[in-house]
Amino acid sequence: QSALTQPASVSGSPGQSITISCTGTSSDVADYNYVSWYQQHPGEAPKLMIYDVTNRPSGVSDRFSGSKSGNTASLTISGLQAEDEADYYCTSYTSRSTYVFGTGTKVTVL
């Protein structure tokens, strides 16, 4: 099972919006609305930001939103803040009843 494809890095200025893409296949992203997104700061455990493509757990800022079109899911961070600088990973449930993570994206706040 190959990792989902994410851009290695995305950057933006404070207050701007950025979007991170996550491209999979017909065996995962395209076939299931089970894409989730995680934020990981250095030295910390991942934190769930979005589940089932568009849902935000309680306590997660509404500046984070998710969407999907075909085999590509996206995470948008609006009103970018310094604290958003972190690594972000997508994951999808697959047709083999497993999960596959994305390659990860480093977000830099300029």
Add this chain to the structure above:
Amino acid sequence: EVQVVESGGGLVQPGGSLRLSCAASGFTFSTSWMSWVRQAPGKGLEWVANIKYDGSEKHYVDSVKGRFTISRDNAQNSLYVQMNSLRDEDTALYYCARDGARGFAFDIWGQGTMVTVSS
């Protein structure tokens, strides 16, 4: 407090074995799917395995099939993974995570336990 705490990591030689444990508290462990996720030093996240709340279903990533065995003890609120025939590429921080309580996602994570495979 809702949490999971991993333990059992360490240094092991190639071909060796290790058993990791994960102690859960603050939520109903016996009705929760659970997963192991690993992260090699400086690399991304990789899902390793999961187990249904009653232990009747288990799934693995291809790279560990036949070598790793996930299990649980609901009476002890504990999750395990027995890792045999360890390889250099199994070197990673291993996280325990609750699976499926928030859709198909991992909503509770521990701090991880480090496994180093080296001679």
